[in-house]
Amino acid sequence: MEQNYSVEDLLHLMAQLRNPDGGCPWDLKQDFASIVPSTIEEAYEVAEAIEQEDFEHLHEELGDLLFQVIFYAQLGREKGYFDFSRIVDTLVRKLVRRHPHVFPSGTLYGSRSAGALDEAEVKRNWEAIKQAERTAKGDSGTLAGVATGLPALTRAAKLQKRAARVGFDWPDIAGTLDKIEEEVAELREALARGDTEHAKEELGDLLFSCVNTSRHLKVDPEAALRGSSRKFEQRFGFVEARLQGEGRQVSEATLEELNRLWDMAKGQRPPGAES
Known part of the structure; x- marks a missing residue:
């Protein structure tokens, strides 16, 4: 059986893509800003796969998202800002710090907590720790630190x-x-x-x-709106298909006809629904 590739292999691959001597011209042209749209797109494709319960392809979408992190790590290493190991180290330290109920000694491999907190208490502790982190960064306001680049x-x-x-x-x-x-x-x-x-x-x-x-x-408002958008696509597709079956385009139908077909589309079962 062929051995699976590792994270180290992926890091090596990324380094070769960015190698000025024989690397990929497209990858060599990229910088931090230029790959941000791809990162956002890949994150949404992961969300879409989960929402559609497409678990057969979810691992592939997660791989595409992971590649974005690997790409940023390579760019950071080239600029001397950070590398992949520092990304992992920072993440692990932060998660250990934010989970004192799991790691009471403050270390990853130290003594484990004997008791379990209820979820509400865990959330309160989590938020208190995050607020302390924001304060340490100089972000003391209640609304400080909410990224402006979010949807x-x-x-x-x-x-x-x-x-x-x-x-x-x-x-x-x-x-x-x-x-x-x-x-x-x-x-x-x-x-x-x-x-x-x-x-x-x-x-x-x-x-x-x-x-x-x-x-x-x-x-989640984003998920709710994505769901409504998919529903609109399905219903509009029904209207369009019915008109095309009559040899007509949507633009050739009257508003009354479109509304009638739209009402018919609303009565259709969504794909995958039980009969």
């Missing part, structure tokens, strides 16, 4: 979660729903005045309020 929905949820931890939150989901209705009314008012700039602001407030509802439901 907008994800960042909104993280900001709201941070604020909720210090008591700034609706007591229940009813308040978030009322806020959505309030923002819809304000958006209508702005549109009625023809104030497009204010309407843009109100639309953002409406989306932010929807994220708050999602958070109270303990639903």
Whole structure:
């Protein structure tokens, strides 16, 4: 049986791709900034495989994501910033530090904890440790350290979660729903005045309020929106296929016809649903 390659083999491969003498021209052109879009894309492909329960290909998508880390490690080594071993070392030290309930001695191979904490206490300790880390970096504010490069929905949820931890939150989901209705009314008012700039602001407030509802439901807003987008694709594909079966394009159908077909599509079972 052929022996599996190791992480060391992957690091060697990456070094050869970036070798000025015979390496890959595309890989040699890349830098930290240029591969960021690929990193984001690979992360979303991992999420998609998990959401679709495509476990047959998940390991491949995880490999593609790992390759992004290996690429950054090679770039860091070339610049003298860091290498893969430092990435791993920093990660392990941070995880040991953030799990004192598992590693009470503060070392990876030290004595293990005899008792188990409940999940709520673990979360409180985790957040306290992370806050101490942020303070050590000079990020003392409640909302400090929430990356601006996150997807907008994800960042909104993280900001709201941070604020909720210090008591700034609706007591229940009813308040978030009322806020959505309030923002819809304000958006209508702005549109009625023809104030497009204010309407843009109100639309953002409406989306932010929807994220708050999602958070109270303990639903990831990005995942919820991706699900709705997939549903839209499936239903629109049904409409398009029906019209193409009649020898027509979507643009040739009336709005009434499209709405009728859309209602038919809503009645269809999604792929993979039990019959």
